[in-house]
Amino acid sequence: MDGFKRRLSESVQLRLSFGVSLAILLVAIVAGVFSFASAFDEAHEFQDDMLLQVSALFDRQHLPLPHLGDTGRAAHSDEESRVIVQYLAAGPNSPVSQDTAARREDDPNAALPDAARPIPAGVPDGVQTLEIGGEPFRVLVKTMATGERIAVAQETGFRDEMARDSALRTVTPFLILVPVLLLVTANLVRKMFRPIASLAAEIDRRGERELHAIDEGHLPSEVRPFVVAINRLLGRIGQSMEAQRRFVADAAHELRSPLTALSLQAERLADAQMSDQARERLHVLRKGIERGRSLLDQLLTLAHAQSAPESPGSPVSVMRVYRRVLEDLMPLAEAKLIDIGVEGMERGSDARVPVNEVDLIAVVKNLVDNAIRYTPERGRIDLSVTAGGGHAVLRVVDSGPGIPAAERERVFDPFYRVLGSGEVGSGLGLSIVKTIAERLGADVTLACADEASQTGLAVTVRIPLADA
Numbered sequence: 258m259d260g261f262k263r264r265l266s267e268s269v270q271l272r273l274s275f276g277v278s279l280a281i282l283l284v285a286i287v288a289g290v291f292s293f294a295s296a297f298d299e300a301h302e303f304q305d306d307m308l309l310q311v312s313a314l315f316d317r318q319h320l321p322l323p324h325l326g327d328t329g330r331a332a333h334s335d336e337e338s339r340v341i342v343q344y345l346a347a348g349p350n351s352p353v354s355q356d357t358a359a360r361r362e363d364d365p366n367a368a369l370p371d372a373a374r375p376i377p378a379g380v381p382d383g384v385q386t387l388e389i390g391g392e393p394f395r396v397l398v399k400t401m402a403t404g405e406r407i408a409v410a411q412e413t414g415f416r417d418e419m420a421r422d423s424a425l426r427t428v429t430p431f432l433i434l435v436p437v438l439l440l441v442t443a444n445l446v447r448k449m450f451r452p453i454a455s456l457a458a459e460i461d462r463r464g465e466r467e468l469h470a471i472d473e474g475h476l477p478s479e480v481r482p483f484v485v486a487i488n489r490l491l492g493r494i495g496q497s498m499e500a501q502r503r504f505v506a507d508a509a510h511e512l513r514s515p516l517t518a519l520s521l522q523a524e525r526l527a528d529a530q531m532s533d534q535a536r537e538r539l540h541v542l543r544k545g546i547e548r549g550r551s552l553l554d555q556l557l558t559l560a561h562a563q564s565a566p567e568s569p570g571s572p573v574s575v576m577r578v579y580r581r582v583l584e585d586l587m588p589l590a591e592a593k594l595i596d597i598g599v600e601g602m603e604r605g606s607d608a609r610v611p612v613n614e615v616d617l618i619a620v621v622k623n624l625v626d627n628a629i630r631y632t633p634e635r636g637r638i639d640l641s642v643t644a645g646g647g648h649a650v651l652r653v654v655d656s657g658p659g660i661p662a663a664e665r666e667r668v669f670d671p672f673y674r675v676l677g678s679g680e681v682g683s684g685l686g687l688s689i690v691k692t693i694a695e696r697l698g699a700d701v702t703l704a705c706a707d708e709a710s711q712t713g714l715a716v717t718v719r720i721p722l723a724d725a
């Protein structure tokens with residue numbers, strides 16, 4: 258019972274079905290009772306009227322008293338509806354009583370107020386309900402013009418049955434209505450809640466930055482205020498995220514100027530005369546300043562990546578982006594004697610992706626920068642791009658140590674770094690890649706470059722093409 262109550266309070270459909278059924282049943286009971294009462298009254302009047310008519314007929318026509326079988330037992334007649342007419346017996350020797358007694362022997366089914374169940378002679382004129390032979394009868398006693406008294410009787414069961422039938426006829430449509438309405442309610446509720454289910458699926462599919470308003474147009478008006486409130490909340494969350502992003506960007510921007518000034522001062526200091534120990538310390542200081550600058554640059558790039566996407570211009574050539582990034586990073590690779598190359602460049606293979614060039618440069622630059630930084634000297638790095646199946650697939654494969662499988666999720670978190678590489682970095686590079694990829698609807702996967710030896714890192718970025 259507790260389980261049912263809980264389900265009732267949780268399920269709109271069940272509550273609606275239960276409420277509607279209860280209301281219909283109540284209405285059916287009330288209608289049935291009214292119908293029974295009014296039909297009973299009418300049947301009562303009808304019965305009394307009929308007894309009066311019959312008695313008047315006998316009186317006017319001076320009809321001989323018919324045998325009981327003749328009056329009441331029309332073919333297929335209902336026993337309860339039979340009308341019995343009888344002279345009030347003067348005593349057991351009256352001719353009528355004897356006659357009916359004789360008939361009763363012939364016809365043992367005749368359940369009539371006959372000699373065995375006489376209507377008492379002392380019954381006064383008028384209509385009354387009498388118990389005769391254990392059965393309730395409505396009896397009209399009348400003194401005719403000839404001075405004889407007749408009794409016209411009919412079982413009261415007749416009018417009860419009429420009233421019962423009438424009540425049943427009233428209640429039946431309601432009883433049919435209950436299952437029909439239950440089906441209609443279930444169907445309606447299912448249909449009404451379908452847009453909510455698809456709405457839930459749509460929200461589930463969203464990324465954490467997709468905070469645009471939910472379309473409330475096709476929703477039932479009862480649910481709309483709830484969705485409007487959610488939209489307002491989404492708006493507020495979006496605003497607060499934007500404020501946070503702007504704060505990070507502004508802070509990074511503001512910090513750049515003093516850091517640049519500091520860097521210039523350090524540069525000028527290097528020209529001055531100083532001891533070897535001081536020069537060594539200055540070198541450490543300049544390295545620190547350089548790290549601070551690159552952290553600020555990465556912070557600015559991340560803040561930019563998190564901002565609302567700008568609409569992309571014309572499709573960008575991936576090869577062109579590769580070339581630009583390599584131009585920037587080549588000195589780093591050369592310093593480590595790393596063999597870095599782009600597969601298919603001479604064959605002219607390329608893909609044009611519908612994204613912002615700045616975004617694509619940030620993605621490729623961070624991936625290639627990682628590959629150069631974490632690959633030991635004399636290593637190898639291969640860049641490639643292929644297009645097909647509605648996607649452009651960019652790959653950066655290096656011969657470095659790779660990232661352990663257990664760390665491949667976490668390295669995308671901001672400021673997360675795998676310890677032990679001996680390299681310095683801010684831990685923001687892969688978060689920038691992930692943030693931009695999410696915005697472009699692309700996905701980024703990390704794998705081993707060489708599955709057999711479990712070394713090297715192969716980063717794959719799948720960017721959807723415009724017509725996909």
Ligand SMILES: Nc1ncnc2c1ncn2[C@@H]1O[C@H](COP(=O)(O)OP(=O)(O)OP(=O)(O)O)[C@@H](O)[C@H]1O
Nearest residue numbers: 627628631659668674675682683684685686687714
């Ligand atoms: N090609 C790679 N080979 C081996 N390890 C890698 C490679 N790329 C990334 N990693 C590991 O993943 C971690 C996170 O990389 P990410 O680019 O996010 O930060 P970072 O390189 O430390 O700093 P930043 O790029 O912001 O200067 C790195 O600390 C490094 O340990």
Ligand SMILES: [Mg+2]
Nearest residue numbers: 627682686687
């Ligand atoms: Mg990096």
